Structure formats: C-alpha cells, structure tokens
Amino acid sequence: MHARGPRPTLRERFRAFRIARVASPAFQRWAAGFPLTRRIAQRNTRALFDLCAGFTYSQVLFACVRLDLFHTLRPGPLPTAVLAERFRLAPERAERLLKAAASLDLIARLPDGRWALADLGAALIGNPSVAAMIEHHAMLYADLADPVALLRGETGPTRLSGYWPYAMAAEPDAAEADAVAGYSRLMAASQALIAEDVLDAYSLASHACLMDVGGGEGAFVTAAAARHPGLRLMLFDLPAVAARAEARLGAAGLTVACRGGSFFSDPLPRGADAISLVRIVHDHDDARVAVLLRAAHDALPSGGTLLVAEPLAGTPGAEPISDAYFGFYLLAMGSGRARTAEELSAMLRAAGFAEIRSVKTRRPLLTRLIVARKSAKV
Numbered sequence: 001m002h003a004r005g006p007r008p009t010l011r012e013r014f015r016a017f018r019i020a021r022v023a024s025p026a027f028q029r030w031a032a033g034f035p036l037t038r039r040i041a042q043r044n045t046r047a048l049f050d051l052c053a054g055f056t057y058s059q060v061l062f063a064c065v066r067l068d069l070f071h072t073l074r075p076g077p078l079p080t081a082v083l084a085e086r087f088r089l090a091p092e093r094a095e096r097l098l099k100a101a102a103s104l105d106l107i108a109r110l111p112d113g114r115w116a117l118a119d120l121g122a123a124l125i126g127n128p129s130v131a132a133m134i135e136h137h138a139m140l141y142a143d144l145a146d147p148v149a150l151l152r153g154e155t156g157p158t159r160l161s162g163y164w165p166y167a168m169a170a171e172p173d174a175a176e177a178d179a180v181a182g183y184s185r186l187m188a189a190s191q192a193l194i195a196e197d198v199l200d201a202y203s204l205a206s207h208a209c210l211m212d213v214g215g216g217e218g219a220f221v222t223a224a225a226a227r228h229p230g231l232r233l234m235l236f237d238l239p240a241v242a243a244r245a246e247a248r249l250g251a252a253g254l255t256v257a258c259r260g261g262s263f264f265s266d267p268l269p270r271g272a273d274a275i276s277l278v279r280i281v282h283d284h285d286d287a288r289v290a291v292l293l294r295a296a297h298d299a300l301p302s303g304g305t306l307l308v309a310e311p312l313a314g315t316p317g318a319e320p321i322s323d324a325y326f327g328f329y330l331l332a333m334g335s336g337r338a339r340t341a342e343e344l345s346a347m348l349r350a351a352g353f354a355e356i357r358s359v360k361t362r363r364p365l366l367t368r369l370i371v372a373r374k375s376a377k378v
Contacts, residue, residue, distance in 0.1 A: 058137070104120070193366065197366070201360060213263055218249045237258075245258045278307075281308055282336050285337070308348070314342075315364050354373055355373040
C-alpha cells in the first residue's frame, strides 16, 4: 500500500485548477477573445514570446553597440542612408537593424524618416560599463549554447572560466599580466557603474583608511578619493592586477598602496579601518567566501568596518537578475552564486562580525550594501 502525502491545501488545489485551465488550448483561445481576459491573455502571449525571442533581442543590442549606433546618433538624428554608409551596411540591412532597435525602444523613427536616440539608447551612452558588458556577453552566449549540458557539467572548460583566471585556477595569484588585462578593464567599468551608489549609501568620512579588496584597477578607490580627499587608500588584488592598478592610479595622480596576493591563501594587509568588497563575494563559492570574510575580519582593527556591495538574491523586482542572469553567468564562470541578505549576514556573523545591517542604495537592482562591524575590544 502506497503512503499518501499530505492532503493538498485549498490554495494548492486552486493553483492546480488554474494551471490546468491555462495549459488548455481551448481555454487560451477563449481567454484571448473574452473581453475581461483579453488584455491579460495578450500580455501573457507577449511575455512568452519575449522569453522565446530574448536572445535575438540581445543580439540586436549587441549589433547596435558593436556598430556604435548610439554614439553616432548622439549629435542628432540621421537618415538611413547616412547610417548605412557609416556602418558599411546595405541600406536594406541597415533599415532592418534600425527598425529592430526602434522596436526595442533603443532609438525612435521621426516623422521625417530620420532616426534619433530614445531614452534607453541615451542611457547606454551614460553607462559605458553596460556597453562593455554587452560586448563581453559574447562569451556567455557561447557557453550557453547548450544550457542542459552546462547544467550537467558536460561542456568541459567554458570560455568564461578561462576569462576570469581566479574562478577555476589552482593558483590564481600566478596569473600573468596578459591574462588579467581583459577582465581587469571589465571590472573597472562595472565597478564604476555602482561606486557612486555605494558611496552615497555609506559615508567614509569617519574613517582614516579604506582598503578595497579585489579592487581591480582602482575604480572604487578612485571614486572614494574624489569624495574624501584626506582618506588614505589601499588596494589588494592578484599581483598582476595590483601592478596594473598601481600604474593606472599613479598616472591619475592618486597615492594608493597597491598590494598583490590571493585573499584565499595570503593574509590581507593591515592598517585600514574600513575594508570594501565591491561585487566580489558573489563570484565565489561558500567555502572561499568564508575564508575571505575571516581574512577581512582578521585584517581590521577593533571597531573596524566591512562594506559588502553585492547584487543580492531576494531583492524585490530583481529576481530575474539574481536567479536567471547571475545564476547562469556564475555557473558558466565556474564558481559563485547570488546570496540573500540573510545568507550573507549569517556568513558575516560566522566570520566574527557584529552589528550587521543592510543600507539602502539608489539602485538596489544593481547592488545592495551590507555594513558589518568588528566588535571593539572590551
């Protein structure tokens, strides 16, 4: 005799009934024609088609970025013929791309037939880091060509795991300058996008020294220096990355103590009363994150502060970002996952931190901020 499971709740029974109706072709046809459900049915049809066509939309955007369409239109509207000549496209092919971009609200067609920037296209000009990520996504798309094979671990080494040398390498601190150049530039671009949001959310005015761990080429310390000219600055990253940061920051006239090493095997330098981890933690699996948080705790003085800026799972409205985008991006990369604020807080407590709190940011869909304090000695 088979054991019976728990009796379905009223909500579960209603959900089963609803799913059965929605899955029925006859019901779908009826809903599309019935006045009270027609709009819902049309919206669901569009949403389902958008999911099917999402890759094509992304490739339209990629083509616009690769051809530099948005900067080309920045001075003012242009006709198809001029754009076709600049992009070395046949006029009918240029028209096809422009109409596709307009359908995605990236550009707009004026009554006289010329093409002009729309809000989304203009926003991309103001966020060059987004354009850098769009170009970078060519690797992700290649790795996702067979997502089931990727989930089963049958694809072999991915392009993303080779791009991020610290993700899968046994000795990431041995990476040479050529191996880190591309990802260092991308990190600099992506951190610049959210550095101001983090500094708006938490003032470093009360701190004497900030160390940015995993700081890449120094985007975050550069923003911090502009806000707080008297703040001493340190940066810690892989040796080849730290060397690039030292050269870049020095050329910009900034004095930053750049130290090279691996935060998984080397102790973090001491001397900072604030340590920042800007979009670093989600790149690593739990065991490595535990090592990193303990290293940060050890490096801070009593009463020191740790800033963790992350795209967090569980952020209302950002579920596709954390669960779909970062879920599969980090799978292809070979390590890491998006965590909730509660999960990160528990890991911070396990590392010895106290007074852990979430701080609101301007754009929580891009990054949220958790501030943790090392207990003062009694």
